[in-house]
Amino acid sequence: MAFHLSSTPPSSQSPHLHSFPPNPPHPLFSSSAQILHLSSPFLSSWKHKNPIKTPLPSLSSPPPKPLLPLHTPTKVSLQDPSPQTSLDSDSQSLDGQKPKTPSKNSIWINPNSPRAARLRHHSSDSRYARFAALAASLDSSDPTDAAVAAAISALADRPTEQDAVTVLNCMENSANAVLALRWFQNNIKINKEVILYNVTVKVLRKSKNWDGVEALWKEMLERGVKPDNVTFSTIISCAGFCNLPEKAVEWFEKMPEFACSPDYVTYSAMIDAYGRSGNIEKALGLYDRARQEKWRLDPVTFATVIRVYSHSGNFDGALNVYEEMKALGVKPNVVIYNTLLDAMGRAGRPWQVKTIFKEMDKKGVVPNRATYAALLRSYCKARYAEDALSVYRQMKEKGMEMNVILYNMLMSMCADIGCVDEAAEIFAEMKGLPDDCKPDSWSYSALITAYSCSGKVLEAEGLLNEMLEAGYQPNIFVLTSIIQCYGKARQTDDVVRSFDKLLELRITPDDRFCGCLLNVLTQTQTEELGKVINCIERANVKLGSLVKLLVDEGSANEAVKQEAEELFENISNEVKKAYCNCLIDFCVNLNQSEKACVLLDMALRLEIYTDLQSKSPTQWSLHVRGLSLGAALTALHVWMNDLSKALENGEELPPLLGIHTGHGKHKYSEKGLASVFESHLRELNAPFHEAPDKVGWFLTTKIAANSWLESRNLSESVSA
């Protein structure tokens, strides 16, 4: 028996714009793709589907107007700047540029901060804008009583109690917020001191400063200020943010002592606090109680429970809550929809994301930035490229801020599906954005992966250098990509050099990294195998010894079996299939078909490959979808032997026999697998033919199969 992986990899790849099931594995570690390298057809097919001249017009050509107008700083000043003021400001800088430090009368607000968002929201409210400006000034003051006093008197003339609440509510710097609270307590007339404490606690929550909250609480009690329900729900939610569920319970239980009784907001905060700290049972228990006892439940509570379910991986639970909510007559708002969209995105159910988004539109709920961000995340994760890119364009059109994470997800998706050009364009766009949107290590990593996957060695190397210049150390992800890249280009010495770099950086190779080395091994010329095997040995001793057994023609099958089983006990589940695919391909490359069968057998026993063969009264089938070419051919060989045995035992074949290679709608390889598989079937004189009406299937009849199996047996017995 001999079969070889003789054909060169096909260079076409099917687009998987709407892959189903979603979330195919990362191409670097894809369980099936590695000997069938396929590069980027996405762009062309996408262009074809969309009669637009350039796929990403706003990326490739300079836009007529700013794409992200929100990145333009919003100038907020206390008074309308008088000409004199402007002159003063300008005169501070010799080069005619805006002074770096804000002049006394104008405050520059980070346009990406939540404060800026609130400011835009309240843009018609000049009073709000004035106090937001004061809050910004207070945040950046020195943390001293004097500096805080100076900031307040510079920007606010005789603030009222209401002004104080507004200012504190806008602040972010917790130390200064406490000092500002102190100033207001000492300098203005206050009727409801508890409110000032409550808003200050909110500032502490922003920085997760639990100790500060406890200190304020103590101080309140000492001053005889009586906490109210708002105090409790704020403190409970703070405990939740700080991952201190026991503190949340402690304050919840303190309520009666202060003549407060929990209301629906308190319960919502408690459910949230439990949920955030991983107490799923308790969170859901509280929700159940709330329903049974017919407490008032509002959309916020439902959104919280949906999130608790979604983060615990129970996505149907999340949907159920949504149904329950509608059944109870509570109208879903934008936050509910956003939470649901996020949940279905996490679940990897982009089709449900679409349905929910449509429903939202039908009900007239206006999507906001969080909605679009959730859509983008879902589509990127599911590699619904067309949809993701469309959402991205819509966000830009609507002036909604992207951020580094969203950009990175978009780039990773492009990399995963082979859209190098798009990834590069997005990267270039990021470079032109303000600092907080500049490419970070993830961005570099994503584009390096994109280059690596499509064999652009020089580009990948260039970007790696750029990344180093930008001050980022290469991490395991980048080095995995680079090694993949060199392996594919058969630059074995560079593979070794990069591997040494990894060890030099004291990075411990993980299972995926070793899988990448294995994959490189399947692409390495015989005379250089030793170099790669040496790396594998250093990365993972067990894997190294298994590989050496496979290379050694004298090694016993039993030894291979034992070593492989030991190895597979110790690697993570997500890489097992990829390892099997590579190891079997390696055996096939080495002409060690028996060892390939040993490994295939083990993979079946460990249920790494499942349901390779199936039998119905009308059809027997072989399913090789998701297998590498070598593994698929090994499985075919085993199947043929099984069929012959069945005939020998006097069994009758069914009317139809079929081989399923996959329909090529997703993953990198299936289309490739089908075409390469077909040529191997021809070499074997196997009478299977591509089914015209069933994509990804090769079929034959009982009669043709019978005579083929007979002639095959005959020739084998002759040669024996």
Added chain:
DNA sequence: AGTTCTCTCA
């Protein structure tokens, strides 16, 4: 003046 929407295979 209170509870929810936030992130990447790290």
